[in-house]
Amino acid sequence: MAMAMKEEQMDTTIRKAPNVDTYLGATPTAPVIDETEDLFEEDSESEFPDRSSVIQTGWAAAKKAVSEANKSFTTDFRFDEDVQLIKFLSAEPMSFLQHWVNRPGKKSFVGWENDPLSRVGNKPERKFAFTVVNLSDEQAQVQLMTVGVRLCGQLEKLNADKKTGPLDRPDIYWAVSKSGSGTKTSYSIVPVKERDLAEDWELDPVQLSKIIGQMKPLGPEALRMSTTAELEEIAREILAGQ
Numbered sequence: 001m002a003m004a005m006k007e008e009q010m011d012t013t014i015r016k017a018p019n020v021d022t023y024l025g026a027t028p029t030a031p032v033i034d035e036t037e038d039l040f041e042e043d044s045e046s047e048f049p050d051r052s053s054v055i056q057t058g059w060a061a062a063k064k065a066v067s068e069a070n071k072s073f074t075t076d077f078r079f080d081e082d083v084q085l086i087k088f089l090s091a092e093p094m095s096f097l098q099h100w101v102n103r104p105g106k107k108s109f110v111g112w113e114n115d116p117l118s119r120v121g122n123k124p125e126r127k128f129a130f131t132v133v134n135l136s137d138e139q140a141q142v143q144l145m146t147v148g149v150r151l152c153g154q155l156e157k158l159n160a161d162k163k164t165g166p167l168d169r170p171d172i173y174w175a176v177s178k179s180g181s182g183t184k185t186s187y188s189i190v191p192v193k194e195r196d197l198a199e200d201w202e203l204d205p206v207q208l209s210k211i212i213g214q215m216k217p218l219g220p221e222a223l224r225m226s227t228t229a230e231l232e233e234i235a236r237e238i239l240a241g242q
Contacts, residue, residue: 077132077143079178079187084136085201086145086174090217091159091166093128093152100125101234109226109234116231120238128152131217135173135203142215144222151187164191170209173197 077086099109099117111117111124118124130145147155159165164172173192180186197203 075141075143077134077145079176081177081179082136083175083177083188084134085192085203086135086176087133087212088167088174089131089133089142089212089215091168093130093147093155094220094223095126095128096223097124098127098146099123099231101238103234103237109231110223111226111231116228116235117238120235122235122238125149129218129223130155130167131222133212133215135201135208140208140211140215142218144218154187154189158189158191170194 097111097113099111099115099122101107101109101117101122109117115124126149128147128149130147132143132145133140134143155167159167167174171194173194175188175190175192177188178185179188192200194205194209197205197208
């Protein structure tokens with residue numbers, strides 16, 4: 001149980017900080033016994049793990065490692081004032097709740113109803129994630145485009161329009177950009193026909209189609225879920241700063 005004590009120079013009274021765990025619904029934990037001295041006693045300095053368990057050979061093993069690394073390091077698509085060309089790999093979004101915490105380091109966290117951050121007053125917002133291929137990078141790469149309710153509504157209309165939808169139709173790409181900042185941010189989502197790629201974007205549509213055809217939409221595993229313990233720690237930070 002976290003207890004903070006603050007001594008005032010002009011006052012002899014000692015004030016106790018609020019019990020953070022009561023906000024989080026946590027129960028006291030038993031004292032932690034330091035067992036670090038025993039961690040490595042069973043290992044001999046001359047013993048090594050089986051090499052085959054840590055070193056793999058061959059192209060099959062390499063391809064598997066690259067695939068697993070790509071899953072672990074999925075990057076987020078970021079709108080920019082410069083126009084970027086993208087291709088939707090899925091016409092439907094993944095919907096989830098997201099917290100935003102103004103703190104050093106990681107600021108956004110996937111949440112759920114009545115999670116630890118919600119219980120200390122940090123309300124999550126509904127977000128929507130689309131799988132896109134960013135074609136404005138040096139190499140085409142699969143990314144997650146996360147948008148809010150307003151932009152999702154705009155994309156829903158484009159998806160339902162027979163002239164542009166569905167979003168992932170093979171012959172349509174998208175030129176996207178943003179302008180402004182904060183609540184005054186506006187987004188531009190303009191369809192680009194496949195036949196215009198060569199002239200307007202200097203891209204080979206045939207080669208591009210082959211590359212994109214090998215890419216798959218991302219699933220829920222691409223959204224990192226924080227554990228309850230992690231959110232409780234962030235909640236303590238929020239309460240400590242109040």
